[in-house]
Amino acid sequence: MRRGTNGFDFFSAGELPAPSLPADEVAAIVRDHWGLDVALEPLGSQQDQNFLARPSAGGEPLGVVKITNPAFTAAELAAQDEASARIATASPGFRIATTSIAHDGGARSVVADTSEGALAIRLLEYLPGGTLHGDTYLSPRVLARMGELAAHASLALAGLEHPGLDRILQWDLRHADRVVELLAPHHPDPAKRTQVTDAATRAWATVQALAADLPVQAVHLDLTDDNVVCTTDRGIRLPDGMIDFGDVTASWAVSELAITISSILHHAGAEPVSVLPAVRAFHALRPLSSAEVAALWPLVVLRGAVLVVSGEHQVQIDGGDNAYAADGIAREWRIFEQAVSVPSEVMTGVIAAALGVPAAGAVEAAGAGSRDAAGSAGRSSTRTGAATRIETTPGFDPARAARLDVSITSDEVDAGAWLDPELEQRLALAALDAGASAAWLERGTPRLSESRIRSTTSSATVPTGIDVWFAESQHLAATGDARLVVEGADGATILDGTVPARTRTRVRLEAAHGPRVPHLVRPEVAPGWLGLTEDPGAAMGLGEGGLDTPLRGYSTDGGDPGLDTPLRGYSTDGGDPGLDTPLRGYSTSGGSDAAALVARRDRAFAEVQEHYYDAPPRIERGWREHLVGTDGRVYLDMVNNVTPLGHGHPKLAAAVAKQLRTLNTNSRFNYGAVVEFSERLAALAPDPLDTVFLVNSGSEATDLAIRVALAATGRRDVVALLEAYHGWTYASDAVSTSTADNPNALATRPDWVHALDAPNPFRGVHRGADAARYAPEAADRIRALAADGTAPAAFIAETFYGNAGGIPLPDGYLAEVYAAVRETGGLAIADEVQAGYGRLGQWFWGFEQQGVVPDVIAVAKAAGNGYPLGAVITTREIAARFRTQGYFFSSTGGSPASSVAGMAVLDAFHDEGLQRNALEIGAHLKAALEALATRHPLIGAVHGLGLYLGVEFVRDRATLEPATEETAAICDRLLELGVIMQPTGDHQNVLKVKPPLCLDRSSADHFVALLDRVLDEGW
Known part of the structure; x- marks a missing residue:
C-alpha cells in the first residue's frame, strides 16, 4: 500500500460528492474572471461538475467550464495541463483539449469563492464534433482509431515526470483490489456483489503475478468513448481528439488500453472479440510486451468491477442528484458482464493470436490468476501436458476407427444435409455397421453441421475435443496432467469414464487448473479455448493410420496456418485432396485464412478484378440463399442475382456432372443438348424472336447483340443510356456509361456511342410526374442523329434500370424510344442480363413490363445459375444478316455442359415456381x-x-x-x-x-x- 502521497488519496478522502453549483452562479464567475457573458448547459461527470459554455446571445460553444472536485490539488491540475500539452505537441494530427488562457492573459484557472466554498474552476477548450457517448454501434474502423488515440497518449506521456502525478485515484487499476473491497459492500444486489468480488479476486491474482513486469508511466487513464471527440466526414464519424484529463496519473502503461477497450463493451453489438481492432491498432504503434498482453484482459475485468461498485457508490453519495452516475449503472454493468463473459485465459489467448505473439507464454501468464486464486501457484501452466494418454478397453483398435467429416468441404454436407440434426449420428452408425471399431469427429475442425442459418452471430462450430461412437463399450482413463472430461450426447458428465457402445460420447482434455471448456466454441474465440486443451484423438491413437484422411482446421501450437493442420479441400491434379492445394482454416497464432487468401489473390490475380469488402470472409460453400465461410459462419445472400436457383442446386449439379462425364465440346459438333436448349429458350421469347446465339457471359451477349445490329443495319452508331453498365468487352464497355464501374466512362466513350439522359424518375433531370419527358426527348435525340447523318444502328438499354438501383423505366418509355429507333432504321436491343428470367415476378422478361418486343435480347446471369452461359435471341432474318460478317463461333458457348446447365435452370424455374x-x-x-x-x-x-x-x-x-x-x-x-x-x-x-x-x-x-x-x- 502506498503511503505519503502528496496529492489526492482516494482511500483517505472518504466520500467525494460532486460539486453542484447553480448555473447562474457559475455564469457569474465566468463573467467576472474571463469577461465572458455565457449561457451554460450541464454536462455529465461522476466527481466533478461540467458545463458547456455558449455566448448568452447564442452561437457556437466557447468552451467547457470545469468545476473540479475540491479534493484535487493545484499540482494535480498543473499535471493535467502538462499532459494535454505534451500529447498535443507529439500528435499534431489529433485534436487535444488544452486549458484556455483568460482573455486578460491571466491564470489558466481560478480558485473562486462559491456557495460550496473555494473551488478550482477552469475554462477548457471546446472541441466540436461530439463524443461516442451512448450505446450506438462502433465500427471496427472507429475502434481502431480509439486504439490509435490511446497509443499516441501512451507514447507522448511515457517520459512525463510531475509532482501532480503522485496521487491515488479509484480509477487507477493498481488499486483496483482495494477499491472493490472498499465499495462492494455498498452494492445493493447481493448476487451481483458476489459476482463482482469473485471476478475481481481472480483477475487481481493474475495481474499481481505479472505486476513486476508491467511498466509504469503517466497515463490519461480515461480515454473512453465519452472522452474521445469525433469529426464527421461524408456521413462517417471518426474519433480524432481527446478531452478530460482529470484522471491523469502514473499507473501501469497497459491500463491506458485496458480502460479504452472496456468502454467499447457496452455498445450495441459489442462482445469481447469486438475490441480486437483497438488492440491491434494500439500494438502497431506502441507494442505490448508479453506481460502486458497477459495482463490486459484481467485489467479489463478489474475496470468493469471498479465501474460497477463505484457507480453504485457515487449514486448513493449524491443522493440520486447525479444523473450522469445514475444513468451509467446499466452501462457499467454491461461492461462488466461482457468482460467476464469469456474467461480471461481465453481472451488472453485470443488477443495473443490476434497480435501474433507467442500464445503459450501469454496464456500461461493469464492462467496464473486462476491458479493463484485456487492456491495452486506451484504449477507452471494452465496448458495441458503434452504427454497425456487416454487408455481404452483392451482390444480396441484405433487403426480401424473411421474419421467422419462434416466440415465445409465434405461431400456429406451437400444439398443442405448439414441442416439435418441427425446427420452426424447417421454417418457414425453407418461407419460402425461397415465394420469400423469407432467413428469419430476430430477436434478443431469447424463443423458445418453445427452452423445455423439466419443468425446474427457465428455459431459454435469449433470442437475443443472429439465426438466418438465406439462399436463396443469402452472405459476411458487418462494418464498425465490434463483433466479428462467424458460426456454423453446430452452434455452430462460420465464420471467413471465408461461409455456405452454405438452412442455419441464427447471427450476433452482440459488444462487441469484452467476453466471448464465448452465442447463447441465460436470461431472468434476458438484460438483461446483450443490453447487450453489437448487433442484427445491423438491421446488415444486415433488418426494414426485410421480409415480416412483428416480434414483439419486449426493449429494449437501458434504455427503458421499454412504449415500446420491444414483444412484441405481439393487438388489441382485430381489426386488426394490431402496432398495438394490445401483449403486452410485458421490457427491459434492469429493467422487469418481469409486474409491470407486475399494476399495470395493480390499477388496472382489482376488488381482490377476487385473483391467485395475490404476484409472479406472466405466463402467456399453455398446452399439456397445462404453462403458459408470456412469457419462455418453462414451468411444470408441478398445480392447474388447470378444464382436465381440458389447455391448448390442438386439437380443442376448432377446434370452438369453427368454431362461432363460423358461429353463436353464445342457447338460445331452435332449433339442434342444445344438444339434442345436453343429450342426451349427461343420458345420463351415473343414472336418474331426465334433464333438463338449462345455465348459465355452477359458481356459477350451484349457485345454480340451490338455486333448483330451493326451487321444487320450496316451502320456504326449506337444510342445508349447514362448510368448504365453492359459489360467488359470492347462493344459492351463502349456503351457502358456507369461512372461507378468506370470513373472515366463519360470521357472515354468512342464517338459512335451517343448517350441519353438516364430515365431515373427519382434523382434524374426529370423527377416524379416530369419523368414522362424522358421518352419524347430521347426520341427527338434519335431523330436528330438520323437527320445529321448518324442514324443509329441500335438503341440498347436495360429494360429495368438495374445498375441505378432497380428502378422501373417511366411508363411507355421503351415503346416511344423503340418506335423512334425503328423509324430511323435501327434495332432495339433489350439488355435482360439482370432483369430477365422472372426476377420481376410478374413478367419473365423485363421488356414485358413496358409492353414492348425488342429486336434483339441479350441474356446471361440467370441462364446458367453461375455456370458460364449467355444468349442472344433475335429473328431469323436479323441473324442471317450477321452471316455477312463471317462465321460466329464460341468454344464453350452452347457446349453440352453449358446447354445442360441452361435446361436444368429452366426445369427448376418451372418445377420450383x-x-x-x-x-x-x-x-x-x-x-x-x-x-x-x-x-x-x-x-x-x-x-x-x-x-x-x-x-x-x-x-x-x-x-x-x-x-x-x-x-x-x-x-x-x-x-x-x-x-x-x-x-x-x-x-x-x-x-x-x-x-x-x-x-x-x-x-x-x-x-x-x-x-x-x-x-x-x-x-
Missing part, C-alpha cells in the same frame, strides 16, 4: 422495406419490383444528397450480422437487393429486421 416466388416474396419484401422508410429518414426511396429491388440512402430527402459512405458502412455492418449486401448506382448509395429467387419469407424478414437494427444502432 421461382418466378411466382419472386412475385410473392418480392412484394412482401418491398412492403417491409417501405415500412422501414417511414421510420428511417436515411431511406430516400425503395425501388423495384419482384426480387429486383433497391434501397436508396440519402442524407437529405429534399436535396437527395447521396449517402455514399453511409451505404458502404451499412453493408459492412450487415456483413458482421451475417448478411451479404453491396451498394450499386453511380453514387454507390443504393442497396442492391437482388437475392436468389428461392429466397423464402423468413429470410426476407430476417434481412429487413437486420437492416432496421443497423439503422437504429448505427454503423
Whole structure:
C-alpha cells in the first residue's frame, strides 16, 4: 500500500460528492474572471461538475467550464495541463483539449469563492464534433482509431515526470483490489456483489503475478468513448481528439488500453472479440510486451468491477442528484458482464493470436490468476501436458476407427444435409455397421453441421475435443496432467469414464487448473479455448493410420496456418485432396485464412478484378440463399442475382456432372443438348424472336447483340443510356456509361456511342410526374442523329434500370424510344442480363413490363445459375444478316455442359415456381422495406419490383444528397450480422437487393429486421 502521497488519496478522502453549483452562479464567475457573458448547459461527470459554455446571445460553444472536485490539488491540475500539452505537441494530427488562457492573459484557472466554498474552476477548450457517448454501434474502423488515440497518449506521456502525478485515484487499476473491497459492500444486489468480488479476486491474482513486469508511466487513464471527440466526414464519424484529463496519473502503461477497450463493451453489438481492432491498432504503434498482453484482459475485468461498485457508490453519495452516475449503472454493468463473459485465459489467448505473439507464454501468464486464486501457484501452466494418454478397453483398435467429416468441404454436407440434426449420428452408425471399431469427429475442425442459418452471430462450430461412437463399450482413463472430461450426447458428465457402445460420447482434455471448456466454441474465440486443451484423438491413437484422411482446421501450437493442420479441400491434379492445394482454416497464432487468401489473390490475380469488402470472409460453400465461410459462419445472400436457383442446386449439379462425364465440346459438333436448349429458350421469347446465339457471359451477349445490329443495319452508331453498365468487352464497355464501374466512362466513350439522359424518375433531370419527358426527348435525340447523318444502328438499354438501383423505366418509355429507333432504321436491343428470367415476378422478361418486343435480347446471369452461359435471341432474318460478317463461333458457348446447365435452370424455374416466388416474396419484401422508410429518414426511396429491388440512402430527402459512405458502412455492418449486401448506382448509395429467387419469407424478414437494427444502432 502506498503511503505519503502528496496529492489526492482516494482511500483517505472518504466520500467525494460532486460539486453542484447553480448555473447562474457559475455564469457569474465566468463573467467576472474571463469577461465572458455565457449561457451554460450541464454536462455529465461522476466527481466533478461540467458545463458547456455558449455566448448568452447564442452561437457556437466557447468552451467547457470545469468545476473540479475540491479534493484535487493545484499540482494535480498543473499535471493535467502538462499532459494535454505534451500529447498535443507529439500528435499534431489529433485534436487535444488544452486549458484556455483568460482573455486578460491571466491564470489558466481560478480558485473562486462559491456557495460550496473555494473551488478550482477552469475554462477548457471546446472541441466540436461530439463524443461516442451512448450505446450506438462502433465500427471496427472507429475502434481502431480509439486504439490509435490511446497509443499516441501512451507514447507522448511515457517520459512525463510531475509532482501532480503522485496521487491515488479509484480509477487507477493498481488499486483496483482495494477499491472493490472498499465499495462492494455498498452494492445493493447481493448476487451481483458476489459476482463482482469473485471476478475481481481472480483477475487481481493474475495481474499481481505479472505486476513486476508491467511498466509504469503517466497515463490519461480515461480515454473512453465519452472522452474521445469525433469529426464527421461524408456521413462517417471518426474519433480524432481527446478531452478530460482529470484522471491523469502514473499507473501501469497497459491500463491506458485496458480502460479504452472496456468502454467499447457496452455498445450495441459489442462482445469481447469486438475490441480486437483497438488492440491491434494500439500494438502497431506502441507494442505490448508479453506481460502486458497477459495482463490486459484481467485489467479489463478489474475496470468493469471498479465501474460497477463505484457507480453504485457515487449514486448513493449524491443522493440520486447525479444523473450522469445514475444513468451509467446499466452501462457499467454491461461492461462488466461482457468482460467476464469469456474467461480471461481465453481472451488472453485470443488477443495473443490476434497480435501474433507467442500464445503459450501469454496464456500461461493469464492462467496464473486462476491458479493463484485456487492456491495452486506451484504449477507452471494452465496448458495441458503434452504427454497425456487416454487408455481404452483392451482390444480396441484405433487403426480401424473411421474419421467422419462434416466440415465445409465434405461431400456429406451437400444439398443442405448439414441442416439435418441427425446427420452426424447417421454417418457414425453407418461407419460402425461397415465394420469400423469407432467413428469419430476430430477436434478443431469447424463443423458445418453445427452452423445455423439466419443468425446474427457465428455459431459454435469449433470442437475443443472429439465426438466418438465406439462399436463396443469402452472405459476411458487418462494418464498425465490434463483433466479428462467424458460426456454423453446430452452434455452430462460420465464420471467413471465408461461409455456405452454405438452412442455419441464427447471427450476433452482440459488444462487441469484452467476453466471448464465448452465442447463447441465460436470461431472468434476458438484460438483461446483450443490453447487450453489437448487433442484427445491423438491421446488415444486415433488418426494414426485410421480409415480416412483428416480434414483439419486449426493449429494449437501458434504455427503458421499454412504449415500446420491444414483444412484441405481439393487438388489441382485430381489426386488426394490431402496432398495438394490445401483449403486452410485458421490457427491459434492469429493467422487469418481469409486474409491470407486475399494476399495470395493480390499477388496472382489482376488488381482490377476487385473483391467485395475490404476484409472479406472466405466463402467456399453455398446452399439456397445462404453462403458459408470456412469457419462455418453462414451468411444470408441478398445480392447474388447470378444464382436465381440458389447455391448448390442438386439437380443442376448432377446434370452438369453427368454431362461432363460423358461429353463436353464445342457447338460445331452435332449433339442434342444445344438444339434442345436453343429450342426451349427461343420458345420463351415473343414472336418474331426465334433464333438463338449462345455465348459465355452477359458481356459477350451484349457485345454480340451490338455486333448483330451493326451487321444487320450496316451502320456504326449506337444510342445508349447514362448510368448504365453492359459489360467488359470492347462493344459492351463502349456503351457502358456507369461512372461507378468506370470513373472515366463519360470521357472515354468512342464517338459512335451517343448517350441519353438516364430515365431515373427519382434523382434524374426529370423527377416524379416530369419523368414522362424522358421518352419524347430521347426520341427527338434519335431523330436528330438520323437527320445529321448518324442514324443509329441500335438503341440498347436495360429494360429495368438495374445498375441505378432497380428502378422501373417511366411508363411507355421503351415503346416511344423503340418506335423512334425503328423509324430511323435501327434495332432495339433489350439488355435482360439482370432483369430477365422472372426476377420481376410478374413478367419473365423485363421488356414485358413496358409492353414492348425488342429486336434483339441479350441474356446471361440467370441462364446458367453461375455456370458460364449467355444468349442472344433475335429473328431469323436479323441473324442471317450477321452471316455477312463471317462465321460466329464460341468454344464453350452452347457446349453440352453449358446447354445442360441452361435446361436444368429452366426445369427448376418451372418445377420450383421461382418466378411466382419472386412475385410473392418480392412484394412482401418491398412492403417491409417501405415500412422501414417511414421510420428511417436515411431511406430516400425503395425501388423495384419482384426480387429486383433497391434501397436508396440519402442524407437529405429534399436535396437527395447521396449517402455514399453511409451505404458502404451499412453493408459492412450487415456483413458482421451475417448478411451479404453491396451498394450499386453511380453514387454507390443504393442497396442492391437482388437475392436468389428461392429466397423464402423468413429470410426476407430476417434481412429487413437486420437492416432496421443497423439503422437504429448505427454503423
